[in-house]
Amino acid sequence: MNRQTAERLFGPELSELESFARSLDLADPLAGFRDRFEIPLGPGGEPLVYLVGNSLGPLPRAARESVGSQLDRWGRSGVGGWFEQPEPWYGVEERWLEPLSRLVGSGRHEVTVMNGLTVNLHLLLASFFRPQELRRKILVESPCFPSDRFAVETQLRWHGLDPDECLIEIGADVGSPAIDEARFELALAEHGDEIAVFLLGGVNFLTGQRFDLERLARATHAAGAVFGVDLAHAVANVPLRLHDWDVDFAVWCHYKYVNGGPGAPGGAFIHDRHLADGRLPRLGGWWGNDPDTRFRMQLEPDYVPRDDAAGWQLSCPSVLAMAPLGPALELIDQAGPDRMREKSIRLTAYLEWLLDRIPDGPVEILTPADPKRRGAQLSLRIGREPAAFQARLQEAGVIGDFREPDVIRLAPAPLFNTYHDMWRAAEGVRNA
Ligand SMILES: Cc1ncc(COP(=O)(O)O)c(C=O)c1O
Missing domain, CATH: 3.40.640.10 (Type I PLP-dependent aspartate aminotransferase-like (Major domain))
Incomplete structure (x- = not known):
């Protein structure tokens, strides 16, 4: 199976430009859900590209009140x-x-x-x-x-x-x-x-x-x-x-x-x-x-x-x-699992497409390319110096998790991740 899902999903508009990622966010029916979470911030006060929702999802704002009560x-x-x-x-x-x-x-x-x-x-x-x-x-x-x-x-x-x-x-x-x-x-x-x-x-x-x-x-x-x-x-x-x-x-x-x-x-x-x-x-x-x-x-x-x-x-x-x-x-009930799945397929395919376009990248994607055979996770095998690669990714504000010896997992979660997060993640990988 080739990795052309994104071309099918996004059509001829698909592009590597940051403005394209922004336009996808503007059209995203689930975009409003992100504000209902506290997304951890980086040292500069900017929200991190939090791609570890497959490890620990971020705090739903309403949970503070629920625990407090x-x-x-x-x-x-x-x-x-x-x-x-x-x-x-x-x-x-x-x-x-x-x-x-x-x-x-x-x-x-x-x-x-x-x-x-x-x-x-x-x-x-x-x-x-x-x-x-x-x-x-x-x-x-x-x-x-x-x-x-x-x-x-x-x-x-x-x-x-x-x-x-x-x-x-x-x-x-x-x-x-x-x-x-x-x-x-x-x-x-x-x-x-x-x-x-x-x-x-x-x-x-x-x-x-x-x-x-x-x-x-x-x-x-x-x-x-x-x-x-x-x-x-x-x-x-x-x-x-x-x-x-x-x-x-x-x-x-x-x-x-x-x-x-x-x-x-x-x-x-x-x-x-x-x-x-x-x-x-x-x-x-x-x-x-x-x-x-x-x-x-x-x-x-x-x-x-x-x-x-x-x-x-x-x-x-x-x-x-x-x-x-x-x-x-x-x-989750308000967003609707079907709409979440639809966005998850699109986010993941978009990230995959951006990663595939990195020239001479040291990145092999272990996750199946067919959206039916995966969820919201891409596992990258990093051929050279994976720990240093992970550290550079973090410096760029992109948080994935490293599984020894050479796998970095990135999980685009549809409730709080944005298309712009995917763009920033791909830039992070390119520079790392
Ligand atoms: C696939 C899988 N199984 C089991 C566990 C262990 O879960 P727990 O610590 O809640 O028992 C985890 C934790 O991340 C997991 O990812």
Whole structure:
């Protein structure tokens, strides 16, 4: 696939001039959303070109008030805050399930907000990784995000299994940074009766490749295995229809494209096919227990899990950590995931086109060129002195992140990045 998407999207007007970038911003229907964020400033007081929304999204302005009002309530009412109207703390984790379920393409009852991503991954593997005789292997992509790899490796050991034998990792063909879905299908066909779980990143953290989750769910189920996905880099980035695609379970974080704040509580999805199956074992806690008996304490000691995704909750919610999530999801809902996706495709294609035009540039783009196979991220392989390159980019006010040994990730996020940011980023790369 050639890299001519931008020429198709922008037509004959497309140009490298700064004025062209400015004209795109003037015509951008989402342009007004940028002002609803605090974009970090550089030493000269100018907003940075913040291309790390795939790591930590910037602060939505409304989050200050949201956190502040919870602190006020805590000071004013103490424990009474749990039930004080309006919007008591009790049930706070359920308040955002509507917009969240729209974002991941699920029923409201199939999603919940709790813990961190890796904790949720362990909790769901506790339910879904039930090794039996021959079927006791886990399949992952390579490279797999380290925390996911640590989770599956330690789950295997937890069950007394040897990761050298039971962890199957599938990477790209030599010479191609992207992994063809057919490679997973082949592995599933070859080892089908041995694989218990296939865990995949919806968008790979390093290359930015987006996977066809519907196709891989089908292949996984044909092999008799369970399909789980890590959506850290996919939520609020690419369209998701978890229910219709028949994904068994999913976990994600809210601090990247959702802009929910550092360490924001994560999300989890469990397909309602499994919710109906009350026999699915799980690790329990009082917040996943039937709310009608939750506070009867010693009077009702039996654990009766809820029959929705919230039935996997353990602890009472982190009210303060959740406070920014409401305003953050509201912004996404107002902008609309479809319009965000459309702008994300255009921003990314424009940046790619500008980067491709840098003569003799030391830049190789690892991310697939086809917009359907990626989200809002371009991963650049920097052939010479990548750390110095990254430092020069930062001096130019362009913030990407460096992943050793030689990859710099730039993520144009549609809610707050501008076309002019793309122009400045390409200038930064050219000069670096
Ligand atoms: C793909 C992926 N998986 C897992 C994690 C770990 O998330 P947490 O620290 O919330 O457990 C991250 C964090 O950036 C990630 O990008």
